[in-house]
Amino acid sequence: MRxxxxxxxxxxxxxxxxxxxxxxxxxxxxxxxxxxxDGRYRLSLPTNALWVKVSVLASTAPDAAVxxxxxxxxxxxxxxxxxxxxxxxxxxxxxxxxxxxxYRLPGETTKKWTxxxxxxxxxxxxxxLSWNRTTTSYDQRQAVLSGKTTLWNPATGTRTAAPQGTxxxxxxxxxxxxxxGTINATAxxxxxxxxxxxxxxxxxxxxxxxxVVTAGTVNDPDGEAYVPTLGVDPLVYRISADLNKFRVLxxxxxxxxxxxxxxxxxxxxxxxxxxxxxxxxxxxxNDTTAVNVLGGATSSATGTFSFAAKAQYSTDFVYTSLRPxxxxxxxxxxxxxxxxxxxQFSFSPYAITLxxxxxxxxxxxxxxxCTVTQPVQLQASLDNGRTWRVLRSGxxxxxxxxxxxxxxxxxxxxxxxxxxxxxxxxKGGTSLKRARTYTRFSAFSISPTRPVVNGKMTVTGxxxxxxxxxxxPLAGAKLTLIFKPQGExxxxxxxxxxxxxxxxxFSYRATAYKDGSxxxxxxxxxxxxxSETNAKYIDAR
Numbered sequence: 001m002r003x004x005x006x007x008x009x010x011x012x013x014x015x016x017x018x019x020x021x022x023x024x025x026x027x028x029x030x031x032x033x034x035x036x037x038d039g040r041y042r043l044s045l046p047t048n049a050l051w052v053k054v055s056v057l058a059s060t061a062p063d064a065a066v067x068x069x070x071x072x073x074x075x076x077x078x079x080x081x082x083x084x085x086x087x088x089x090x091x092x093x094x095x096x097x098x099x100x101x102x103y104r105l106p107g108e109t110t111k112k113w114t115x116x117x118x119x120x121x122x123x124x125x126x127x128x129l130s131w132n133r134t135t136t137s138y139d140q141r142q143a144v145l146s147g148k149t150t151l152w153n154p155a156t157g158t159r160t161a162a163p164q165g166t167x168x169x170x171x172x173x174x175x176x177x178x179x180x181g182t183i184n185a186t187a188x189x190x191x192x193x194x195x196x197x198x199x200x201x202x203x204x205x206x207x208x209x210x211x212v213v214t215a216g217t218v219n220d221p222d223g224e225a226y227v228p229t230l231g232v233d234p235l236v237y238r239i240s241a242d243l244n245k246f247r248v249l250x251x252x253x254x255x256x257x258x259x260x261x262x263x264x265x266x267x268x269x270x271x272x273x274x275x276x277x278x279x280x281x282x283x284x285x286n287d288t289t290a291v292n293v294l295g296g297a298t299s300s301a302t303g304t305f306s307f308a309a310k311a312q313y314s315t316d317f318v319y320t321s322l323r324p325x326x327x328x329x330x331x332x333x334x335x336x337x338x339x340x341x342x343x344q345f346s347f348s349p350y351a352i353t354l355x356x357x358x359x360x361x362x363x364x365x366x367x368x369x370c371t372v373t374q375p376v377q378l379q380a381s382l383d384n385g386r387t388w389r390v391l392r393s394g395x396x397x398x399x400x401x402x403x404x405x406x407x408x409x410x411x412x413x414x415x416x417x418x419x420x421x422x423x424x425x426x427k428g429g430t431s432l433k434r435a436r437t438y439t440r441f442s443a444f445s446i447s448p449t450r451p452v453v454n455g456k457m458t459v460t461g462x463x464x465x466x467x468x469x470x471x472x473p474l475a476g477a478k479l480t481l482i483f484k485p486q487g488e489x490x491x492x493x494x495x496x497x498x499x500x501x502x503x504x505x506f507s508y509r510a511t512a513y514k515d516g517s518x519x520x521x522x523x524x525x526x527x528x529x530x531s532e533t534n535a536k537y538i539d540a541r
Contacts (some may be wrong), residue, residue, distance in 0.1 A: 033099055033116030037123050037222040039085025039154045043116075046105060047075035053102040056086050056118045060098050067092060085154055086118060092155070094121050094218050123152045124162045125222025126210040136201060137233040138327035145170065145227065146196045147210060149189050151219065161193030167213035168195055172227055176203025176326035177288040186213065203326030205230035235327050236263040237271055241278075241320035241335040243309075247422060250341050253308040256295065258320060258335065260303050270303030275323040278309040282317075283334050287324045294318060311341045340422040347429040348400075352378075352414045354434040356524040360391065360408030362416050364429075365401040374421060378404040381413040385431055388417070410529075411435035436529045438466040439474060439522055442504075444533040451512035453540045459508045461520060461533065463500050473504030478523040481508060484535070486515040496523065512540040 032044040033054075041054055055069035067088045073080040088097075099116035132144040149162035165188060172183040181203075187195040187210075199205075208227035241258030248254045256278050262271040277296035290296075297307035309318055321334035350364025362378045374396050379388040391406035408414070413431045420426035444461035451457040459481060465474040479498035484491045498520070500506045510518075521532035 031101065031113040031115070033101070035117075035119035035220075036081070037125055038152065039123070039157075041082045041086065041099070041118060043073070043080040043101060044078070045080050045101070045103060045113075047078060047080070049075075049080070049103050049105055051102075051104045051110075052080050054082060055100045055102070056088065056120075057098040057100055064098070067097060085157070086120070087157075088120055088155070090155075092120065094155075096120070119220050120154055121218055121220040122154065123222050124149060124166060124212050124219045125152075126168055126212060126225035129210055129225055129227055131205075131228060131230050133230075135231040135233040136203075136327075138235040138325075141202060141327075142198055142200045143205075143230055144196050144198050145172075146194065147187070147225070149193045149195070149212065151193075161191075162189055162212075164189055164191045164193075166193070169211045169213045170197060170208065170227070171211075172199060172201065172208035173206040174201040174203050175206050176201075177324050178286050179288050180206075183208075201230065204232045232326050237261060237274070237322060237328070237333055238263075238268070239276070239320055239322070239333060239335050241318075241337055243318060243337045243339060246338060247340050247342065247420075248311045249425065250311055250344075253295075253310055254318070254339060255306065256309050256318060256320060256337070257306040258304070260299050260305065260322070270301070271299055272301045272303060274299040274303070274305075276305045276307070277321060277323045278307065279319045279321070280312050280317070282319050282336075283321045283324070290321075290323050296323070311339065316340070342420055342423060342425040345418075345424050345427065347416060347418075347427075350416055350429060352416075352432045352434060354408050354414075354436055356436065356528065356530040358408050358436075358529060359405055360414055360434065361403065361405045362414065363401070363403045364416060365399070366396060366418075374424060375419050376402045376404065377417040377419065378406055379415050379417045379428070380409060381415075381431070382409065385413050388415070388428075390417075408434065410438060437527060439477075439524075439528050439531040440464050440466075440471070441520065441522075441531060441533045442471070444520060444536070446510075446518055446536050446538055450539055450541055453512060453514060455512050455540070456509050457512050457538070459506075459510050459518065459520065461506055463504045463506070463522060463531075465528065473500075473502070474528075475500055475502045475504060477504070477506075479506060479520050480523055481510060481518070481520050483513065484517045485513070486517075488516075491519075512538060515540050 034042050036042055052073050053071045056067045058065040058067055068086040070082055072083040074083060096117040096119050099118050101113040104110045126147050126149055129147040136143050149166050150159050151162045152159045168187040170185040174181040185197050187197045189195045209224040211224040212221040239260040241256050244255040260271045260274045261268045276299055277290045278294045279290050279292050280294055281292035294309035295307045297305045299305045318337045318339050319334045322328045346367045348365045348367045352362045354360045376394055376396055377390050378392045380391050381388045392404045394404050396402045414434055415431045416429040418424060418427050442462045442464050446457055446459050463474045463477045464471040477500040480496045481494040482491045483494050498506050498508050517535040517537050519533050519535045524530045
C-alpha cells in the first residue's frame, strides 16, 4: 500500500485542501518511529491509513522550519517505511531532529503526531562476514573470521570504509558434543575498514553476531550483522586393546595395551598423540566427557598405548576408546575387553561344633546373593590362626546354605573360608575355638570270671583324662555298663549310674544274667571325648 501523494520540501509545507469529516474514532496513540541504518524512516502506524506525511523539523519550536518531508511511504509488516532517506539541506549539521507526522485514518479527521526523531548521522556497520575455511578439524582447529565495516553518509548518500580503529564486538555461538557455548571477542578495523579475528571454536559455529562497539559521538552504529556457520570435519579412527588379566580385585590395576589408527586420505595410519581412555561404561555418541573412567594414556608415535586401569566394583568390561570431543564424534568406535571384579560379601552367622567322637561340623550360609557353585571350606588352625589347613571342601546349596563335616582336633581354631571366584572375593569367617579333653579307661576287670547264672560279679576299672599331655584320674565321671547276650548283636544297658571316685576308680556289683559280653563307656559331656572299654566275655555257670 502506498500513501496518496509525495511532497519533498526544504522550507515549508503546502497541504491540499481536505474536507474533514467529523471524528468517528479516538486518536491513535500507538505511533512511534525509528531511523533505519540506510537513512530511511520507519513509522509504526495502522497500514490502512488513507494519507501519511512525515516531516523532519529544524527544532521543537512551534514555528520550526521543515527541513524535509515526504509522503512516499510504503506499508510493510504493520509499519510505514519511507521509500528513500531524507535529503536535508546542504550544510545541515549532523544530529537528531524532531519528526512530525500528519495522517488520516478511515473515518477520522487529519491527525498529527510528534515525539519521534530522525537520526541525521553517519551510519557505521559490519558487512561481508566470512570464514577462511568451511570446517575445522582435529588437526586444524582454528579458523579466521573476516569482515568489513562501512560508513554511510546521509549528507552525500555515499558509503565508504569505516574509520580505522573502529571496534567490532563478536559474539560467536559454538556447539560441541551436545554442549552449546559462546565465544566473545573484539576486532579492530584496519585502514580499509576490514578486520580479521582468529577463532578456535573447538567444534562447530552455529551463528552469532558482529556489532560496532563505538562510532564516536557523531556516528550511529548499525544493527548487528550475523556470523555465518562453520562446520566440523569429524575424525574416523579404529582401536584395539587387550588386558593382562581377566580377574582383578576392586581398587587394583589391570594393564591395558593396544593400538589406535586414524583414517587419512592415504588410508589407515598410526594415530600419534591420541587421547586414549578406558571406561567401565560403554561409550555413547552423546557423551560430552568419558564416563566411569578407569584410566588412560596418550598414544605413542606409532599409535601404541599402555596404561593401568583401576578396576571398579561393578565392572564387567573395560571399554577402550578415545576421549569424546567435537572432532571425535564416532564415540562408538571402541574395543571391549572382558574383566571380572569379585564382589564383597559376608557370611551369615554360622555354627561350628566338635562332638564327643571328634567330628567337627560347620553349618551356615551367605548373606545376600549367592550361586550354587560357590566353593566353601572348613579350615582349622593349630597355631592360633597363623596358618590354616583345609579339613573339608564343598559348595553351598541352592539356598546359599552349607554343611561341612570333618575329623577335628583336641583343641584348635576353626573357621569357614570362601576361596576367590569370579563372583566373590576370598574371605574367611570368624575364627571359633573348639576343644575337648581326651579320656581313657586305663583298667577294666570283672570277677569272678565264671560267675553262676544270676549270681553276682564285681565290675571295676579306672578312668583317666589327658591334661597337658599327662594322664590323670577323672573323678566324678558318669559311666554306663552294657551287656550283649551270646548269639545276639544288640547291646543292652545295665546301669547308667556308675560314678568314679577321686582316683578315677569305679566298682559295681552286677548280676551275671547269662553268657555274654560286658563293657563300660563314659557318659560324655560337652568337654570330654568319648571313650569305652574293650568288651569282656563272661562264661556264666
